[in-house]
Amino acid sequence: MTTQFSATGVELDLHRYPQTQISNLQAWDAADEHLLKWLDEHTDTQPLTGPLCLINDSFGALTCVIRAKWPTVPLWLETDARTSLLGCQQNLQRNQLSTDGIQWYNSREILPGTPQQVLMKLPKNLAYFAHQLSRLSAVLPQGSQLLIGAKAKSINQSLLSLIAKHLGAASASLAWKKTRIITVIADGKSRPEPAPLHWNVPELNLTLSNLSNVFAANKLDIGARIMLDNLPVDEFQQVIDLGCGNGILGLRAAQLYPKASIHFVDDSEMAIASARFNWQTNGFEPERGHFHWDDCLTNLDAGVQADLVLCNPPFHQGEAITDHIAWQMFNDARKRLKPGGLLHIVGNRHLGYHIKLKRLFGNCKTVASNGKFVILQSVK
Ligand SMILES: C[S@@+](CC[C@H](N)C(=O)[O-])C[C@H]1O[C@@H](n2cnc3c(N)ncnc32)[C@H](O)[C@@H]1O
Structure with missing residues (x-):
């Protein structure tokens, strides 16, 4: 190259x-x-x-x-x-x-x-x-x-x-x-900016809004859907939604783990703005939600030590198909987890993320799977 x-x-x-x-x-x-x-x-x-x-x-x-x-x-x-x-x-x-x-x-x-x-x-x-x-x-x-x-x-x-x-x-x-x-x-005619898309997830009692460059425009991603059905049960205190998009995983985590602070992280500024808006409109306590426009966890405050990282990683960068972002996300998650903390991810079955996680954490459990997706979990 x-x-x-x-x-x-x-x-x-x-x-x-x-x-x-x-x-x-x-x-x-x-x-x-x-x-x-x-x-x-x-x-x-x-x-x-x-x-x-x-x-x-x-x-x-x-x-x-x-x-x-x-x-x-x-x-x-x-x-x-x-x-x-x-x-x-x-x-x-x-x-x-x-x-x-x-x-x-x-x-x-x-x-x-x-x-x-x-x-x-x-x-x-x-x-x-x-x-x-x-x-x-x-x-x-x-x-x-x-x-x-x-x-x-x-x-x-x-x-x-x-x-x-x-x-x-x-x-x-x-x-x-x-x-x-x-x-x-x-032509000199000023147009209004397009309004964000608003939609409901009635089974979770959540209303979502997506700005134009946010992943999964007006419906739940199928990977996110299987992730939502299989979130771990515990009294987590610090949760990171890594590659949060509109924040759907972190919002659900905020419902399931009522004492947890939730950190939303995404490369897209519009994703972070949408996640913040969704946090506010769904009535979560302001002090529990934290929003970071960042490349993975590069600049996350050193004080943040998570006990759970949720991640539905991208498999492309722009037009290029690549797994380097997923790999960077897993590495960054490992650095930011407390000992005993969990990385909980969803991926297309054929992407072979279990091999990466096994290499990085020394362990990897398959929590759920269907024809296309797997939910994998590694413990630090
Ligand atoms: C597959 S989507 C998942 C979105 C959401 N968590 C969901 O489950 O519907 C992956 C997300 O990762 C974000 N992303 C891509 N590269 C990133 C990077 N280097 N750092 C942080 N986020 C990134 C994308 O903007 C996108 O929102």
Whole structure:
């Protein structure tokens, strides 16, 4: 796997985040290169003064090249993923690039004004994409331009119509390295942000709400469902819901373990905002709920020593299928458990998590299983 990225005459050493993953995946893709090529070709005629707004820059490839090539241009970076923010910061540091003039925003914060130019990578989740476009419609004056880099195969008429509906007319460039640039001209009409989805889980007496980039939009995930049917019984005091999404596992834990503090952790800021909202609307005591926008348990307060970690881990990062996040979650959980504490997870049967857990904890019990999923438990 190469880490040497070269674009528009700039050479950089770029890594994905976290860097320790065993993976042959690069920290950039051809759509990044295509966007940078476009920028390079067009700034001869129209100088780049900024601010430049970069949205969904996975690990900072766009940010780092632009910083290296146009060091004084102010940058506004928008991401929902903590790992993108941390990856970008690490890559800037690794390449001795300054963070002066860079401002970070999550996908719910209002941008501070009108940028000169907006560059965006197409996210996988189209509801989230529509949300991001609607937000932009509130700050982009009529006639301003947004460039979206995407795989050519992801672009079709219905995507262009979705863009037109939420921001303005869109057209796609010719393909280059199997990617295209979509040029969007804002129509100047401000759209409201889409309302979060609200739904009920009557059997648990819970109401849930999901912002647009939160896992399992409006129904229970099947893995979460089997997990909910098989939660351990004890008087737990400190519980971590690791990769909490809308917080469903932690909310149920709060019902089952009335003395427990519950820590909700997720890479997605929208997930954390949704879990916090769900905690409040379901009437749990404020002092029992703690919310952390983090990469696994990297920055969790050292004082948190859990007796139970609940985890329904992801098996992809962006578009890449990978088990490195699950592995990192299990490792982090082991570090944060008290002796005798439990890691209780759900996984697709074929993913072989029991082998990982056995290796890490020296023990692993199958608590329940059906055709597709297993619930596994390891004791520290
Ligand atoms: C399979 S979903 C589970 C969501 C919820 N717990 C449930 O059971 O419905 C996995 C969650 O892990 C989160 N996630 C992915 N990478 C992460 C990371 N590095 N650190 C923390 N959370 C992460 C995702 O945003 C997603 O919400």
